[in-house]
Structures are given as C-alpha cells and as structure tokens.
Amino acid sequence: MAMTRRRNQANWRLLAIVPLIAGFVAVTGGSAGSAPVGGGCGADHWVATWMAAPSDSASQADFSFDPITSVGDQTYRMVITPHRAGATLRVRLTNRLSPAEVTFTSVTVGKQAGGPRVWSDSLRTVTFGGASSVTVPAGGDVVSDPVALSFGSFEPLAVSVYVPGSSRAPTEHLQGMATSYYGSPGTGDRTHDVDGGSLDRTTTSVLYVSGVDVLAPASASTLVAFGDSITEGFVGSGYSEVPQSPAAVDQNLRPTDFLQRRLDAAGIPISVVNSGIWGNRLLDDALRTLPQLGPRGLTRIQPDVIEVAGVTDAIVMFGANDFAIPEWATTAEMIAGYTEAVHRLRAAGIRVVLGTNPPLKYSLLAGNFAPFADQRRVELNDWVRTQRIADGVVDYDALLADPHADAIILSRYRGLDNHVGPAGYAAMADLIDIAALRGSGCGNQER
Structure with missing residues (x-):
C-alpha cells in the first residue's frame, strides 16, 4: 500500500521524554509456535x-x-x-x-x-x-x-x-x-x-x-486487544505522561484486565491479552527515529495478533499517535491502513471490532504540536462508525468525550495527563458487547 508521508524531523527532540508441546521448540527469525496437543477441534489446545x-x-x-x-x-x-x-x-x-x-x-x-x-x-x-x-x-x-x-x-x-x-x-x-x-x-x-x-x-x-500460553479445552479462545497506550492501559502522573503513576503499578487496571473480569464473571471462556504499545502507530515504523514506540501496527499485526495462540477475536484502535506524532498521517491514510488491517485479520479467521479514538486535543503532543490532529481523529471516527468491513464497532469516543467541553475526556474518566485513566479503562471494558464475541471455534490451534 503506497502512502505519501510528510517528513518533519525537527520535533522529534520533543519526544525525548523516553531516554530512555512436548519435545518441540521453534526458534525463528519471526514469530514461533508449536503444534496443538491433541488431534482436532475437540482436543485441548x-x-x-x-x-x-x-x-x-x-x-x-x-x-x-x-x-x-x-x-x-x-x-x-x-x-x-x-x-x-x-x-x-x-x-x-x-x-x-x-x-x-x-x-x-x-x-x-x-x-x-x-x-x-x-x-x-x-x-x-x-x-x-x-x-x-x-x-x-x-x-x-x-x-x-x-x-x-x-x-x-x-x-x-x-x-x-x-x-x-x-x-x-x-x-x-x-x-x-x-x-x-x-x-x-x-x-x-x-x-x-x-x-x-x-x-x-x-x-x-x-x-x-x-x-x-496455557493448555485449555476446545471451548476456550483468545481475544487480542491491539493498539497503543490506551489499549495498553498506561496511567501517567502528570501532563507530560512520564513518570508513570506509581499508584497504578501492579494494580492490573488495564482495559484488558477489566474486560477479563467481566468475561470470567459471565462464565465466557475467552482469555484477553494485551498487544498495546505506548506511542505505537499503525502506519509509521518508529525504529529508525524513536525506537521505544515500537514497530508499526501493520508490521506487527502478524506476530502480535494473527499468530497469538488461540486467537478468535481482536479489538483494534489506533490513530492518536499517527495523527499527533510526525510523520503525521492524513485521515485517508489511516482509513487505508485500517482497511488493510481488517482484511488481513478477517482473512486469518479473526473477528474484528474497531474502536473509535477518544479526544486528544489537550494531550501533550496533539495539543501543542499537531493542532489538526483532533479534527482528523473526528474524521476517522466517523468512518469507523459507518464502515462495513469490520465485524463490529465499539464507540469509546461517545463514552469518554465530554459533551459539554471542547474535545476533552470527561473528568471522571480522565487522568492527570489528559489521557484515559483507570475509571475510563473500566468503562471501556464495560462497553464491549461480550455476547457478540466469536470465541470458541478452537481459535488458531496451530500457533
């Protein structure tokens, strides 16, 4: 997929806030997996x-x-x-x-x-x-x-x-x-x-x-949450995001933690794993410039979603960093990237739910260095709500945005960094239609 990107390296210095089974083994130049235990969909996997x-x-x-x-x-x-x-x-x-x-x-x-x-x-x-x-x-x-x-x-x-x-x-x-x-x-x-x-x-x-990975009965499967710091469940201690909030460390307050507790309470045998990376972007690979942001989503979608053991469902949300961090993406580029991601996941037999992005106008990067970012976020959200290529939509923006303020997250869901906070992560998990998840089907047993 060809995409034209604008280059502006001057602002990268602003990002310097990060100075920072049995008898079988597979070692590869990419992801590795092993064969299922048992012989078919009715077996443990x-x-x-x-x-x-x-x-x-x-x-x-x-x-x-x-x-x-x-x-x-x-x-x-x-x-x-x-x-x-x-x-x-x-x-x-x-x-x-x-x-x-x-x-x-x-x-x-x-x-x-x-x-x-x-x-x-x-x-x-x-x-x-x-x-x-x-x-x-x-x-x-x-x-x-x-x-x-x-x-x-x-x-x-x-x-x-x-x-x-x-x-x-x-x-x-x-x-x-x-x-x-x-x-x-x-x-x-x-x-x-x-x-x-x-x-x-x-x-x-x-x-x-x-x-x-854990050996589980055929009824069990995996849901992968795929995205950036909001998916990851980051909680910052102030406007600059770092250091992280010590009050949130070791507390299991990520959206995936809250969703797992919901599924467990409902007796639904789906394991939720987190494939979020702080600062990650769907389109741009940061390895050349600020490596801590991780390989781009379209690169890591294979090892970090498709090849995850037992995966049957994925919740995907990107955009905040694509719009706010150079190289700044356009709305059209993000739609094309989302389209590719959805097609690849569905071709692998994975049910895909797309999430809308919450406000970012008052975040550190978008608020100060990419004033156009929030408008592009709104445009992408409009597309997510109306597209027909994914299997479902979860409207985080409608849940988290303050309807009485200018593009800001509701105070009860907002952290000190204007990022989503733990209460917002819990609300995000409550918004998922768990009855609509695909589950079972044995998932990707070969992984």
Missing part, C-alpha cells in the same frame, strides 16, 4: 494467557525513570499476571528486536510469593526441545516445552531467565505497569533462587519475556 508485545531494544530507563542496567551474566525475573488459569503452560521468550543473538542457559517459572520471591514448591525448570539452554538469533522468538504448573487467573507468575554472556540491548516491552526484578551485572545464575535476594534491581519494563 493452547491459548494465550498473557503477553507483552515487543516494543524495542533501545531504552536505558523505564517509565519510573529507573535505569535499566543490562550488561551480562545476569538473571532477569519478570513478573506476569495470567488471565486464564491452567495446569500446563509454555513460555515465550523474545530476541525479536535485538541486534545480536542471545543465549538463555537457565529458565524457570514459579508463582510469585511477593517481591522477587517465588514459592519453592512451585518452581519449575523450563526446557526447550528437552534442553535447559537455548540460543535465539537476532530477530527471533522461542517457545518452550510444556511445563506442569497449576495456577489461577490473576495469580502472578515469575519467569526467570539467565543470560551468561552479553545482555546488552535486550528486547523489551517498555511500559509494563508491573514491577519485575533482576540482578546486577556479574551476579550470575539466580533462576533457582526462591528468595530472590540477589535480584536487587527493579524495573517496570518487561525484558525478554513476551508471552505465556
């Missing part, structure tokens, strides 16, 4: 229970302004919160955006006991093709062998990986809104340490770990 879409390998600090000291001979214990309970899981590790191969010589998973601690009776060794060590090439991902471990929904797990050699430029998900732990350079393999005492550094970025 894999569904995603948690994911963090890789954003970059360039940050020097997280959204709490804590430096990320990744050098080598270190253990990284990433804390994740699964959305679907299970008794068998597999771990996804990533080196997708890093410039060199990485070797993980020891990987474990267990239930978090608080802070960096893991319950000793839950600690499991994770293997890859039967081996405890695996080397992942630059641009690659890897999926582990099945691991027997019973856990509940929203019960935090700790995935620990040891990198004996260089761990510079780890592929990460920049903005995790959850606290993880790692050791100082040179502290060695601590993956089997249950007390985690030597894991003395913290970060809210997610390093190396990109997903966890």
Whole structure:
C-alpha cells in the first residue's frame, strides 16, 4: 500500500521524554509456535494467557525513570499476571528486536510469593526441545516445552531467565505497569533462587519475556486487544505522561484486565491479552527515529495478533499517535491502513471490532504540536462508525468525550495527563458487547 508521508524531523527532540508441546521448540527469525496437543477441534489446545508485545531494544530507563542496567551474566525475573488459569503452560521468550543473538542457559517459572520471591514448591525448570539452554538469533522468538504448573487467573507468575554472556540491548516491552526484578551485572545464575535476594534491581519494563500460553479445552479462545497506550492501559502522573503513576503499578487496571473480569464473571471462556504499545502507530515504523514506540501496527499485526495462540477475536484502535506524532498521517491514510488491517485479520479467521479514538486535543503532543490532529481523529471516527468491513464497532469516543467541553475526556474518566485513566479503562471494558464475541471455534490451534 503506497502512502505519501510528510517528513518533519525537527520535533522529534520533543519526544525525548523516553531516554530512555512436548519435545518441540521453534526458534525463528519471526514469530514461533508449536503444534496443538491433541488431534482436532475437540482436543485441548493452547491459548494465550498473557503477553507483552515487543516494543524495542533501545531504552536505558523505564517509565519510573529507573535505569535499566543490562550488561551480562545476569538473571532477569519478570513478573506476569495470567488471565486464564491452567495446569500446563509454555513460555515465550523474545530476541525479536535485538541486534545480536542471545543465549538463555537457565529458565524457570514459579508463582510469585511477593517481591522477587517465588514459592519453592512451585518452581519449575523450563526446557526447550528437552534442553535447559537455548540460543535465539537476532530477530527471533522461542517457545518452550510444556511445563506442569497449576495456577489461577490473576495469580502472578515469575519467569526467570539467565543470560551468561552479553545482555546488552535486550528486547523489551517498555511500559509494563508491573514491577519485575533482576540482578546486577556479574551476579550470575539466580533462576533457582526462591528468595530472590540477589535480584536487587527493579524495573517496570518487561525484558525478554513476551508471552505465556496455557493448555485449555476446545471451548476456550483468545481475544487480542491491539493498539497503543490506551489499549495498553498506561496511567501517567502528570501532563507530560512520564513518570508513570506509581499508584497504578501492579494494580492490573488495564482495559484488558477489566474486560477479563467481566468475561470470567459471565462464565465466557475467552482469555484477553494485551498487544498495546505506548506511542505505537499503525502506519509509521518508529525504529529508525524513536525506537521505544515500537514497530508499526501493520508490521506487527502478524506476530502480535494473527499468530497469538488461540486467537478468535481482536479489538483494534489506533490513530492518536499517527495523527499527533510526525510523520503525521492524513485521515485517508489511516482509513487505508485500517482497511488493510481488517482484511488481513478477517482473512486469518479473526473477528474484528474497531474502536473509535477518544479526544486528544489537550494531550501533550496533539495539543501543542499537531493542532489538526483532533479534527482528523473526528474524521476517522466517523468512518469507523459507518464502515462495513469490520465485524463490529465499539464507540469509546461517545463514552469518554465530554459533551459539554471542547474535545476533552470527561473528568471522571480522565487522568492527570489528559489521557484515559483507570475509571475510563473500566468503562471501556464495560462497553464491549461480550455476547457478540466469536470465541470458541478452537481459535488458531496451530500457533
């Protein structure tokens, strides 16, 4: 799809606020997956229970302004919160955006006991093709062998990986809104340490770990929320967005968290995973300029939606950053991008719901440097509401916009950064027509 884009690099300096199963393993230059357990749609199969879409390998600090000291001979214990309970899981590790191969010589998973601690009776060794060590090439991902471990929904797990050699430029998900732990350079393999005492550094970025799948019955499936920081559930502490709000860290206040609780209460066996990236754009690839914004949506739609285990449904919302950050997109370009995205998802058998974008006139970038952005947002929303290529529409704008103010989010739904806040995320989740979700159908069992 050819698109003409205007170039204006001068304003990029304004964005410097970020200084920042069994016996099978697949390691590829893109996404990796493994065959389903069982022989057909009636068999158990894999569904995603948690994911963090890789954003970059360039940050020097997280959204709490804590430096990320990744050098080598270190253990990284990433804390994740699964959305679907299970008794068998597999771990996804990533080196997708890093410039060199990485070797993980020891990987474990267990239930978090608080802070960096893991319950000793839950600690499991994770293997890859039967081996405890695996080397992942630059641009690659890897999926582990099945691991027997019973856990509940929203019960935090700790995935620990040891990198004996260089761990510079780890592929990460920049903005995790959850606290993880790692050791100082040179502290060695601590993956089997249950007390985690030597894991003395913290970060809210997610390093190396990109997903966890769970073995589930045929009735279960996955819904992927695909978008930018609103999808991701970012909560800023002030107008400049960073640092992130410490009150929201480790609280599971993302729109996907609220939606999962609704589905669980209704007894609907759909696992909701989050494929949002702060600052992400559908059309422009930020890797050349501000890598922390992640690969463009049209590039990552394959690994981050279509190849997600068990996916049957996707909620898609982009536009705020395409309109507000150079290279500024036009409405026509965004409509063309949305059209391509919907066609690709539906061709993969995924039911697609498009979300309208809430107001951005008073956001940091659009309000100050792209005054035309909100009008383009309105035009895109009009198209989303009237298009007939997707399977459904969820009108976040109608829910969140203040009808008595000029293009601003209602105060009860708005955060300090004029972004959507936790109450708004809960309301967004309540707006989803869960009865209309496709679900079941076994999803993408081959993933």
